[in-house]
Amino acid sequence: MTELPRGANAPLPARRVTATVSCAVPVDVSALTVDADLQARSDADLVFYNAPEGAGVRWSQVGGGQRIELDLEAVPADAQAVVIVVSLTGRTSFGAVPPPRLQLTAADGTPLAGFTVTDLGPERAILGLEVYRHGTGWKVRALGQGYTGGLAELLTAHGIEVDDPGEDQPAAAPPPEPAMGVPPPRPAEPAPPAEPGPQPAAGPSRSEVGYVERCWLVWEDASRSLAAYRAATEHALRLRDDELAGRAPAGRHQELMAAAADRLSADAAQLAGELAGVEPHVGAEAASFAAATWLTWQPRSDVAEGILLGTLTAAELPGLRIPLVLRMPWRRGVWISRGALPGDSAAYAWSLITRFLAAVPPGLVGLEVIDASGLSGASWLSGFDPLTVQTLLGGGVATGPAAGERLRRLLDLVDLRGIGGDAELPPGLAPGPPVRLVVVMDAGAALDGEDAHRLMRLVEDGPLVGVPVLLVETDTPAAESVRALRVRQSCNNLPSAEGAIADSWVGADWTLTPDVLPDAGDGTRPPSLFAHVLGAHARAIASYG
Amino acid sequence: MTVSMVKGQRISLEKPGGTLSMVRMGLGWDAVKKRGFFGSREREIDLDASCLLFADGQLADVVYFGKLTSSDGSVRHTGDNLTGVGDGDDESVIVDLTRVPVHVTSLVFTVSSFNGQTFNEVENAFCRLVDETTGAELARYTLTGGGAHTGMVMAKLYRHGGGWKMNAIGEPAQGRTFQDMLPAIAAHA
Numbered sequence: 001m002t003e004l005p006r007g008a009n010a011p012l013p014a015r016r017v018t019a020t021v022s023c024a025v026p027v028d029v030s031a032l033t034v035d036a037d038l039q040a041r042s043d044a045d046l047v048f049y050n051a052p053e054g055a056g057v058r059w060s061q062v063g064g065g066q067r068i069e070l071d072l073e074a075v076p077a078d079a080q081a082v083v084i085v086v087s088l089t090g091r092t093s094f095g096a097v098p099p100p101r102l103q104l105t106a107a108d109g110t111p112l113a114g115f116t117v118t119d120l121g122p123e124r125a126i127l128g129l130e131v132y133r134h135g136t137g138w139k140v141r142a143l144g145q146g147y148t149g150g151l152a153e154l155l156t157a158h159g160i161e162v163d164d165p166g167e168d169q170p171a172a173a174p175p176p177e178p179a180m181g182v183p184p185p186r187p188a189e190p191a192p193p194a195e196p197g198p199q200p201a202a203g204p205s206r207s208e209v210g211y212v213e214r215c216w217l218v219w220e221d222a223s224r225s226l227a228a229y230r231a232a233t234e235h236a237l238r239l240r241d242d243e244l245a246g247r248a249p250a251g252r253h254q255e256l257m258a259a260a261a262d263r264l265s266a267d268a269a270q271l272a273g274e275l276a277g278v279e280p281h282v283g284a285e286a287a288s289f290a291a292a293t294w295l296t297w298q299p300r301s302d303v304a305e306g307i308l309l310g311t312l313t314a315a316e317l318p319g320l321r322i323p324l325v326l327r328m329p330w331r332r333g334v335w336i337s338r339g340a341l342p343g344d345s346a347a348y349a350w351s352l353i354t355r356f357l358a359a360v361p362p363g364l365v366g367l368e369v370i371d372a373s374g375l376s377g378a379s380w381l382s383g384f385d386p387l388t389v390q391t392l393l394g395g396g397v398a399t400g401p402a403a404g405e406r407l408r409r410l411l412d413l414v415d416l417r418g419i420g421g422d423a424e425l426p427p428g429l430a431p432g433p434p435v436r437l438v439v440v441m442d443a444g445a446a447l448d449g450e451d452a453h454r455l456m457r458l459v460e461d462g463p464l465v466g467v468p469v470l471l472v473e474t475d476t477p478a479a480e481s482v483r484a485l486r487v488r489q490s491c492n493n494l495p496s497a498e499g500a501i502a503d504s505w506v507g508a509d510w511t512l513t514p515d516v517l518p519d520a521g522d523g524t525r526p527p528s529l530f531a532h533v534l535g536a537h538a539r540a541i542a543s544y545g
Numbered sequence: 546m547t548v549s550m551v552k553g554q555r556i557s558l559e560k561p562g563g564t565l566s567m568v569r570m571g572l573g574w575d576a577v578k579k580r581g582f583f584g585s586r587e588r589e590i591d592l593d594a595s596c597l598l599f600a601d602g603q604l605a606d607v608v609y610f611g612k613l614t615s616s617d618g619s620v621r622h623t624g625d626n627l628t629g630v631g632d633g634d635d636e637s638v639i640v641d642l643t644r645v646p647v648h649v650t651s652l653v654f655t656v657s658s659f660n661g662q663t664f665n666e667v668e669n670a671f672c673r674l675v676d677e678t679t680g681a682e683l684a685r686y687t688l689t690g691g692g693a694h695t696g697m698v699m700a701k702l703y704r705h706g707g708g709w710k711m712n713a714i715g716e717p718a719q720g721r722t723f724q725d726m727l728p729a730i731a732a733h734a
Contacts, residue, residue, distance in 0.1 A: 221618065228617030228646035235600045235648040252601075259647040506616045 001111035004129075004142035010113055012072075012131065012138045014106040019068040019084045019129060022303045023100035024364055024435045025092065025466045026331045028151065029066040030085040031057045032158055033075065039159040041078070046160050057082060065212070065305070065327055070131060072138050081132035083143070083158075086117075087125035087151040092465045094120035094146065096417040098364055098434050101302060102128040104140060115142040124150040211282050212306035215325045218271050219312060220505050222322060225267040226314055227506040232260035268320045275322065285359035286325055288515050289351070294529065297358060299536050303328050304359035307352065309494060310514040312501070324501075324512060326492065328359055329435075333459040333469040335443070335488050338477055339497035343522020346376055348496040349439060349472040351517045354530040356437055356468075362540035366392045366432040369439045370406055372449065374399035376441035376474045377524030384531075388538040395430045404451045410438055410467060411454050417465035435466045444476035447484045456483060460490050474523075565709065566643050567677035568702065570594055570654045571634030574670035574688075589628045590667050591659040592688075594636040595723040596620050599734035600648045608638060609723055619644035620652070629667075639677060640702070642709050651703040653714075653730050655723050656688065657696040664691040672699050674711065686715060696720040701733050 002010040021029050030048035033055070034040055047054040047068065049061070056074030060067055068084055075082060086100055094100065099120065104112045115129055123146025130141045147154040152162045209217065236256035242248040279287070284297040285307045306325040313321055326334070334352070336345045357365060371378050374397075382389055382396040389396050398406035405428070412426035413436070425431060438458065440446050446455055459469050471491065478484040494514065495501070501512040517527040572594040595609035598620065606615045610625035619641045626635040640652060656672055664670055670688035675681065686699060694717035701712040714733055720726035 224616065224618035228619070228644075231600075231605060231616065232646050232648035235603075235605065239601070256648055263647055505614075505618075 002113045004113055004115045004140070006115075006117070006142050006144040009139050009141040011134075012104070012112065012140050014110075014112060015072045015138075016107040017070050017072070017104050017112060017131070018107070019070070020065070020103050020105070021084075021086050021100055021128070022103070023086075024098040024303060024329050024360070026089065026329055026464055027066070027100060028087045028089060029059070029068055030087065030151070031059065031068040031070070032083045032085055032155070032160070033057060033079045034081050034083060034158060035078065036080045038081070038083075040155075041159075043160055045079075046155065055079075065210075072131070081130050083127050084129045084131070085125060085151070085154060086128045087154070088464075090461075090464055091124070091419050092417050093122045093124050093148070094126065095122055096434075097466045100126075100128075104129065104131075113140050113142075115144070117142075117144045120144075120146060122148045124148060125154040127154070210305050211278055211286060212325045212327050214274070214278060215323050218274060219322050219324070219503060221267070222271055222314070222317060222320060223503040223505045223508050223510075225264060225271075226316060226508045229260050229264040229316060230508070232256060232263075236260065264316060265319075268317045271322075272320050279323070283359075285355045286323070289517055289529065297533070297536075299362045299540050300359065301361050303361070303364070307355040307359050308515055309352070310512045312510045312512055314508065314510050328356075329466075330463050330468040330492075332463055333471060333487075333491040335471045335491035335493045336473060336496050337493065337499070338444075338473045339495065339499075341497075341522070342475065343377075343524070345472050345496035346378070346441065346474050346523025347520035348494070348514050348516050349441075349470060350520050350523055350527055350530055351515065352470065353437065353439060354517060354527065354533055357530075357533045357537060360435070362537040363544065364433055365435040365437055366394060367439060368394040368406060368410060368436045369397045369441065370403045370446070371397050371399050371441035372403035372446060373442050373475065376472070377522065378441055380524065380526050383526070384534065385538075387542075388534065390430070391432060391541060392534060392537060394432060394436070404449075407451050407454050407458065410436060410462070411458050414458060414462045414465055414467050417467075418461060435468070438462065438467060438469045440469065440471050442474045442476055443471035444473045444478040444484075446471075447481070447487060448476070448479055452483055456487050459487050565676055565678070566641065568640045568642060568683075569675045569677045570596065570638040570640075570672065570699070571675055572636045572656055572670075572672045573632075573634045574629040575668040576629040588660045588662070590662055591625075591627045592629065592636070592667065592670065593625065593657050593659050593722070594622070594638050594672070595655045595657065596622070596638045596640065597653045597655070597723060597730060597734070598645070598649045599651045599653065601650055602731070602734050604727075604731070604734070605646075605649055607723065617644065617646050619646065634673075642702070651701055651734055653701045653733055654699045655696065655718075655726060655730060656699055657718075657720055657722055657726060659721050661695055661721055663693040663695055664688045664697070665693055672697075674700060684711070684713060686713075692717055694719060696726045696729075698726065698730050698733055 004010060021027055032040055033045040040046060044054060047057040047059045052059040055076050056071045058069040070082055084102060099116050099118045101116045103114045106112055117126060126146035127143040130143050132139055155162050236253045239248060240253040243250045243253055283304055284293045285304045287293050306327045309324045309326050311321045312324050336348050338345050369378055369381055378397050381393055409426055409429040413429055416426055462469050495512060496514060498511060498513045501510050503510060517529055520527045572592055574590060574592050593610055597604060598606040598615060608615050608620045608622050613622040621639045623637040629635050667689055671685060672688060673685040674683045676683055696718040698714045698716045698718055700714055702709050718726045718729040
């Protein structure tokens with residue numbers, strides 16, 4: 001792969017290429033087809049979340065990550081180039097978040113070119129890579145030029161008429177990724193059908209998709225297969241009643257039941273085979289803690305695609321275990337519900353935190369643990385060496401009055417970044433890595449306390465500006481208040497022990513078995529793998545000097 | 546190979562040497578011609594393609610602009626086109642016949658005019674059935690000039706032996722959505 005510095009270009013041998021972006025915060029990816037003057041010829045030249053198809057250009061999203069697929073043969077002859085545009089939602093600027101990285105891959109997955117866009121400031125939308133005609137072929141150039149006015153300003157400058165460049169609203173939000181396990185508004189009502197995620201076009205080529213996308217596609221296929229099976233067997237049971245009553249000739253019920261079971265087991269076998277083909281190659285962060293790849297884990301140099309949450313199973317599909325992988329970076333908060341045992345949720349939280357750290361390069365993410373009551377047993381965190389506590393752990397667990405104080409400072413940081421305040425830190429917040437993973441222990445009590453409204457804003461605004469939030473329901477069960485429900489609805493909801501979760505396509509019931517560190521216990525002792533990953537981060541940061 | 550459809554004609558979708566696995570219903574029409582300095586005051590023409598899945602005569606699932614994928618994923622609608630702008634098929638419904646649930650015995654394809662214009666008022670309106678694996682057009686219907694109707698029950702695919710057969714229906718109906726036309730549709734399920 002060619003690593004491009006800003007302004008450099010390289011030949012592009014492939015005709016079908018895919019552009020992806022890796023960034024610590026969620027970004028929108030768009031493509032602009034332009035003429036020799038870098039101007040769009042019509043509004044149809046913009047391909048983005050509201051217009052996913054153009055000539056030779058296709059936008060898609062699965063589970064939060066956006067990509068552009070280019071078929072250069074199909075790009076109109078009078079177009080000179082296609083520019084890959086990266087933009088932030090809201091008012092955050094690129095200066096406030098770690099540098100985004102663009103990558104071009106060939107259809108077979110071969111990386112072709114990479115470009116890390118460093119030294120950005122108040123820009124909120126950038127021209128990332130330009131794929132342009134050169135003689136009879138194509139080349140790629142690293143642009144890295146940006147616009148402070150965001151996507152609207154960038155597009156206007158390139159000849160697109162923008163309807164509503166409204167500064168204050170995050171304009172057209174991209175389609176939300178399916179929320180997981182959002183609780184119903186009232187216990188008695190059935191869960192509202194979650195909005196399905198964007199559908200990949202019929203027959204997506206499985207060879208091109210990444211691991212996270214593949215897991216979600218397998219889950220979707222399995223859910224639809226399950227829906228077909230349940231519909232077929234329900235219909236067959238109605239037929240049996242008719243057959244017993246003599247209203248229909250006998251035999252069809254048996255025949256249908258057998259055919260439905262055959263179809264389901266064939267589907268399950270195919271999907272299991274698909275997973276078996278890719279699971280051995282995933283990184284530690286997306287593999288079970290029991291996997292051997294954890295033994296050889298090394299700090300990463302980029303942000304991983306996603307982290308494993310657990311395994312999905314359904315009673316009708318005994319042979320199929322689907323990994324549930326949450327895409328990085330997080331677009332929403334994550335809520336972990338109380339389990340059967342008091343320590344379950346804390347143990348699962350430390351497991352996810354370990355994966356989160358394992359999924360990012362050292363120096364990108366620090367922890368901010370808030371435990372107002374101090375009862376969650378996380379005080380061991382302050383037992384690491386003082387330098388680590390200072391640089392990676394926000395100075396230690398915030399308890400008592402310090403908990404409210406820390407929450408306010410973190411919200412200040414979110415607000416500062418929200419208005420495009422560059423890498424500045426609000427007064428009172430310890431210096432640390434750009435991304436702060438906020439872990440709120442005893443979230444049930446926190447949502448009942450005086451800082452609840454701040455917590456709500458942190459959960460809703462933080463993830464988009466590099467402050468992902470993990471809420472852990474440890475001691476106090478969350479109240480059935482409007483506030484608690486609103487917070488949980490804005491989060492991905494996870495059970496801390498084996499629990500039910502509905503898919504977002506057909507609403508079938510699945511069992512999620514969380515993947516938990518073997519020695520996480522009840523969260524009152526440091527798990528050895530957490531200490532290992534944290535130590536590796538600390539050593540890597542120290543070696544940078 | 547294009548087969549011109551005669552009302553009531555049956556066409557086997559099984560091909561010698563290979564079975565049909567992916568079928569697409571395409572629906573196309575031309576947008577209202579804009580005239581006048583201040584732009585058209587006419588309503589846009591919005592034709593909708595729908596596909597209804599029946600199990601032994603009972604409605605099992607529907608794919609239309611409001612539900613773009615059947616619960617089992619075998620039938621997918623490419624999305625609502627509100628104006629007819631663009632050449633060729635403006636709306637498509639793609640059916641993966643190998644994935645249709647075992648209890649579904651027939652699929653009925655319909656066209657309806659959401660804003661209520663009759664097919665007489667719509668220019669260059671057609672619907673067609675295409676073998677998606679080869680791109681060959683299996684059948685085509687011209688809707689324009691088809692009378693003062695707002696809907697049409699176009700065709701039915703039904704299980705026959707181990708494969709699927711098509712029955713060209715081409716029956717006019719009144720209705721702006723598939724729901725309005727359900728009585729006419731159910732007669733063919």
